[in-house]
Amino acid sequence: MxxxxxxxxVVHGPNTQDHLTGLLDSLAAHPLAGTEVIVAAVGDWARETAERHTPAFQVLPLPxxxxDAAARAAGAARAAGRWLHFVHAKDGLPAGAPxxxxxxxxxxxxxxxVLLVDHVRSTWRASGLPSPDGTLLARAGRADLALDDCVPLLRLTPLLGNRVLRADFWRAHRGRLDTDDEPFAAYAALLLAGRVACLPHIAFEDRRLRPQSLPPVTPEQRYALVDRYETLLDLARDRPAAHAVLYDLMVRDCLRTFARAxxxxxxxxxxxxxxSLAALRRRPEGHHRPAGLDGIRRQLLxxxxxxxxxxxxxxxxxxxxARSAVRTQGQRVGARLRDHRYRxxxxxxxxxxxAVFSAYWNRGVACNPAAIAAELARLAPWIRPVWVVTPRxxxxxxxxxxxxxxxxxxxxEVLATxxxxxxxxxxxxAVVKRPDAVHVQTHHGTPLKRMGLDQMPFPAAARGLDFRALLERIDxxxxxxxxxxxxxxxxxxxYPSRFVSLDYGYPRNxxxxxxxxxxxxxxxxxxxxxxxxxxxxxxxxxxxxxxxWTPRLDLAALADRLGEGTVLLVRGHYFYDGAASPLTGLRRAGRVVDVSPYEPVEELCLAADALVTDxxxxxxxxxxxxxxxxxxxxDWETYRTTRGVYFDLMAEPPGRVARTQEExxxxxxxxxxxxxxxAKARAAFRRRFCEYDDGRAAERVVRxxxxxxxxxxxxxVLPLGERTPAPRPEEAV
Known part of the structure; x- marks a missing residue:
């Protein structure tokens, strides 16, 4: 046995913004003595991620x-451990924490x-920020105690991740703890516990997602904050010290929500x-307001x-x-002059x-915007397209x-209207998002390299990027x-924000x-x-x-070795547009065709019998x-290290891989x-990455x-096996 x-x-939830991948990889990389891991995986992405770690972890697929409450309960039902640590899929566990x-x-x-542990906080901007709980945990010491003997522990950040629960305790009180309101469950666990113990050791990472990437908070959810504390105060009715702390927390959180939300x-x-009604009705006898501005706020409430x-x-x-205006008056005057027409x-x-269209930093009619504009002319000709283009x-x-x-x-004028x-x-x-305007981000490729916020750990990729401004743009x-x-x-x-993903394929394809x-x-x-x-x-x-750009191949030597029957169509990246081409000499010798300025690139693909890329x-x-x-x-290792990638191209390539010119x-x-x-590698690649492209993406977008x-x-979307690509050049003769 x-x-x-x-x-x-018990790891539970969807793979929100791919955080589950890092959590499970971290768990798998360190010994788990005396510990089992159960993943209550919500949705296909979480299931696929978790199944990469079977049989080491148990995976429970959920629709x-x-x-959250249902996922936690499902995972706990599978658990055999004497203690349960609920960790949401978005959060993390420091190395060695289990x-x-x-x-x-x-x-x-x-x-x-209940065993209480310390934690760190992470956001999109920073990781490993200390919690405010360390001092409270350290003061409580290592001896187990009743909550009424140390009621300041109620001030610990209300997370289930910093509370490890005895399995029998969870089962006995599941009716109260099994709720999607995690702060309520966290407080209730302390109020219902016979005794608690502390571990002043960082054993959990609370990852705060961008509010702009989450569904908007409804009025009912705002009002539920008051209801949460009223129910908790009922639980603490006969415990004056706990009641007083919870009352103080209720007033503090209500005032913060009112001021900042x-x-x-x-x-x-x-x-x-x-x-106001709750603050007046629940105020403990003999309660004294704090002095100063905070006391005035509480009195008014x-x-x-x-x-x-x-x-x-x-x-x-x-x-x-008024204080800020003195510092920024000069800048504001200039901004008003610049923005006058736009405003x-x-x-x-x-x-x-x-409709305003732009592509590749105003380079012209290209890519997905061009394909959408063409379909728009067919299906909705009454909508006028205007392109933003540089003078050049x-x-x-x-x-x-x-x-x-x-x-x-x-x-x-056109951007404004x-x-x-x-x-x-x-x-x-500077472009303002008007409430009745519609912004469509078409992107210009499937990501192998890290993009957006994922570039932050890579200095070469992040150089010159303002990530706060980026987030304001994606919002x-x-x-x-x-x-x-x-x-x-x-x-x-x-790009953590609330946009709607249109899983339609890329119109340019x-x-x-x-x-x-x-x-x-x-x-x-x-x-x-x-x-x-x-x-x-x-x-x-x-x-x-x-x-x-310097070609990483000796193109002249390659052309000579391949002979007269092969033409090399060489296209430099558009980032180097305008720079002196290193292909000039080869082009004059007739060995290659420099197609760097040729547009659209899709036509080059139609003309090519094969593609060589990195x-x-x-x-x-x-x-x-x-x-x-x-x-x-x-230079795969260098590229992967300096830019960052989302998957190992060497393990999942679209065809043959060469690491040297000789190969x-x-x-x-x-x-x-x-x-x-x-052909076998290409077929697997197509199944994964040509999922939605079937020739009608632009139509779906316009409609x-x-x-x-x-x-x-x-x-x-037509199944991959039922699609017929354009004929190969040998078929088109």
Whole structure:
């Protein structure tokens, strides 16, 4: 018979912003003596993540949408340990924490029901911030005690993660503890416990998600704060010391919520009324208010003096504003002058027939925005598209393209009044998100490299980025496009906000399923690729640790080895647009075709028999064509270390992998680039990353965003096996 574990760590919840991955990886990396791990995984992403750790961890799959209380209960029902540590999937456990808890729990006598531990706090900005609880835990010491002998412990941060519960205690009081209101359960656990013990050791990480990434808090949830404390005060009715502490906590939290939560006026007034009644009704006999401003606030709350409380707030704000104005007057005057036209335009009504498009920092008509604009012209021609384009690129626009130049009068006018704003990067920070405007973030690739907030630990990638400003920009997004589940999940963790993910595919990839043989022939003719010749597209990505682009291949030698039957189409990354091309000499010698300025890139993919790339997202798009892909990864370790990646491309490539030029030459000079092994790798890659691309992504976007059609009325995504990519060049002859 296996020995009964001392501790059951019950990890529960969805894989919100991919935090569960780090938690389980951390648990798996350290010994778990006397401990079992049960993962009550909510939703497919959590299940898939947890199953990577079987059989070491028990995995209990639960349907998407299962609440925290139900997930905790399901995990606890599977637990065999004498103690239970509930850890939400978004939170963390420091290295060695389960062992430390298990060792402490094993020595506790039977009357102890709750073991209290210290924790750290983490946000999107910082990790490992100390909690305010360490001093309280240290003062309580290591001896077990009754709560009434140390009521200040009620002031510990109300988390279930910093309370380890005896399993029999949990089962006996499950009726009260089994609730989605975690702070209530945390307080109630202390009030119901026979005795408690403390471990002044950091054994839990409380990760605070961005409020802007969570569903908005409803008025009912605000009012529930008062109800929570009223119920807790009922539990402590016959315990004067505990009652006094809970009353103090109730008043403090109600005042903080009223002051800081940004409540709409009707909700604020009703919240204040309910809090006032509770504060007056529940006030302990002989209770004394604190001195100073805090005492005045509490007095006004007890008196229900909503108007006077608001006046006090306004006076305090005015004082702070006056002090700030002296420091920033010069900057504000300049900002007013710069923003005058834009602010005036914001006073005009939103134009429901106006859409502003931009791509790649105003480089022209390209990428997903271009495909959406084209479909918009077909399905909703009454909506006028206006493109934002730099002066340098304006001359390259298709004839008749309505456009504006950044910074001009009309530029600010269209940004202020357009109903729809579509971009594959971000609009400037100064752009205001009007309530009745719709911002669509199309992105421009499937992420292999770290993006958004995930760049913070990588100095080369994070250089020059203002992450606070980035978050303010993403909070303007209404919709975010995705081509596959991987992308949807990574956008959730990299860009934590409330946007709606449109899992429709990338519109720019529609052409890979709608183009015919004539289209393939026409592109190859424009590029000068004769029928029967193999065209290999070489498209490397940008490296944050390099100042400019130098091809990592000896292209002349490669062209010589591959012979006259192969044409190298070489495309430098657009970040190097305008720089002197290192391909000039080779182009003049006729060995390669420099297609760096060629637009759109989708046509280059149609023309190519095969793709050679390193870590560029073009591989995910090109995979839709079901043509061979070769990864040239001579600096994979450096790239992975300096930029960060979301998965190991070397373990899950789209085809053959070369680490040296000699290996690449051998692959391309033989049939290895398109043999059975390469095809098998490509098929697995396509199943994972070509999930939603089927040729109708742009239509789905236009119908959902611009025409307002219901999700169920949109064209369903065609299964991968039923799609027919554009013909290969040899088929198009």
């Amino acid at each position: 296996p020995e009964t574990p001392v501790l059951s760590v 998407d949408g299962t609440g 062992r430390t808890i298990a060792e402490r729990a094993a020595e506790l006598p039977e009357p102890v029901d 940004g409540l709409p006026a009707p909700v604020a007034r009703e919240f204040f009324r309910r809090a 007890e008196e229900g003096a909503y108007g006077r409380y608001r006046a006090l707030q306004a006076a305090n704000r005015a004082r702070r504003t 005036r335009a914001l006073g005009r009504p939103v134009d429901p027939a106006l 690129n304006a001359a390259l626009l298709p004839p008749g393209t309505d456009h504006v130049l950044p910074g001009t009068r009309r530029y600010w 357009a109903k729809y704003l579509v971009n594959n990067v971000n609009f400037p920070d 303007k997004w209404d919709y975010s496009l995705s081509a596959n589940s991987h992308t949807t999940r990574m956008w959730e963790r990299a 529609d052409v890979y399923y709608t183009a015919g043989a004539a289209d393939v022939r026409a592109v190859r003719d424009r590029l000068g690729v004769a029928p029967g010749r193999r065209a290999v597209l070489y498209a490397p990505t940008h490296r944050d640790y390099e100042a400019g 870590y560029s997202s073009i591989m995910f798009d090109y995979a839709n064509l079901d043509r061979p892909i070769v990864v040239y990864a001579d 690449l030459t051998e692959i391309l000079a033989t049939d290895a680039w398109r043999d059975e092994g390469a 959902r965003v611009f025409l307002g059609e219901d999700e169920g009325a949109l064209p369903p």
